[in-house]
Amino acid sequence: MNINILQLLDGAKKARGLTVIIDVFRAFSTACYAFDFGASKIIPVGDINISYLLKEQNPDFILLGERNEQKPPGFDFGNSPSLLVKEKIEGKTLVHTTSSGTQGIVNAKKADEIITGSFVNAGAIVQYIRQQKPRDVSLVCMGYACEYPTDEDTLCAEFIKNELSGISNNYKKMIEIIKKGSGARFFDPEKQDWSPKSDFDLCLNLNRFNFVLKVEKENNVNYLRKIEI
Numbered sequence: 299m300n301i302n303i304l305q306l307l308d309g310a311k312k313a314r315g316l317t318v319i320i321d322v323f324r325a326f327s328t329a330c331y332a333f334d335f336g337a338s339k340i341i342p343v344g345d346i347n348i349s350y351l352l353k354e355q356n357p358d359f360i361l362l363g364e365r366n367e368q369k370p371p372g373f374d375f376g377n378s379p380s381l382l383v384k385e386k387i388e389g390k391t392l393v394h395t396t397s398s399g400t401q402g403i404v405n406a407k408k409a410d411e412i413i414t415g416s417f418v419n420a421g422a423i424v425q426y427i428r429q430q431k432p433r434d435v436s437l438v439c440m441g442y443a444c445e446y447p448t449d450e451d452t453l454c455a456e457f458i459k460n461e462l463s464g465i466s467n468n469y470k471k472m473i474e475i476i477k478k479g480s481g482a483r484f485f486d487p488e489k490q491d492w493s494p495k496s497d498f499d500l501c502l503n504l505n506r507f508n509f510v511l512k513v514e515k516e517n518n519v520n521y522l523r524k525i526e527i
């Protein structure tokens with residue numbers, strides 16, 4: 299199995315084989331929590347105007363996501379797993395757009411298949427890859443706003459690669475690095491309304507979920523399907 303770690307949008311465009319688009323803070327951790335709250339479907343989109351259009355055509359859809367970390371005008375939820383409300387999500391189709399994670403999905407056009415990547419379902423991702431036995435695996439770290447690499451996404455890729463290669467991980471050490479590095483933003487008092495510190499713990503809750511989220515297409519529209527492992 300060839301395992302490549304790639305970075306940012308350019309990495310998503312180059313990804314081949316079974317591709318894991320990784321966004322720990324917060325898109326693909328939040329997507330897992332939304333499924334756990336009973337979301338029936340998540341449609342990941344890049345262009346925010348497509349989110350508004352889908353809502354116009356389907357008033358029942360729930361808009362979720364961020365620009366500059368914050369909830370865009372007219373959205374039901376931001377990108378914070380802490381601020382999701384189960385009762386408003388259960389049984390609903392969610393349209394999700396973010397600055398990094400969902401951009402990776404729409405740009406990974408050469409991938410054979412795409413799943414999302416985060417620590418909350420890292421073990422399930424490893425198991426899924428082992429089951430699929432692909433020749434090539436691309437682990438794409440989407441970073442901050444697709445502009446620069448982040449500790450949490452790069453370490454998540456290394457965690458998955460190590461597990462697949464039979465190398466043990468020191469997750470406690472990884473959390474320390476993330477807390478001092480790119481995860482420090484969750485402890486900024488000025489950001490607590492949209493990026494609360496509870497997001498840090500929720501997004502780093504290793505193996506909380508035993509499912510993967512696979513990108514599929516219906517009527518030419520991408521959606522995430524939950525596959526229990």
Ligand SMILES: O=C(O)[C@H](CS(=O)(=O)O)OP(=O)(O)O
Pocket residue numbers: 321323324325326364366367377396397398399400441442443444493
């Ligand atoms: O909502 C977030 O924390 C991030 C902000 S950014 O994209 O890294 O600027 O969004 P996400 O796309 O989930 O990484």
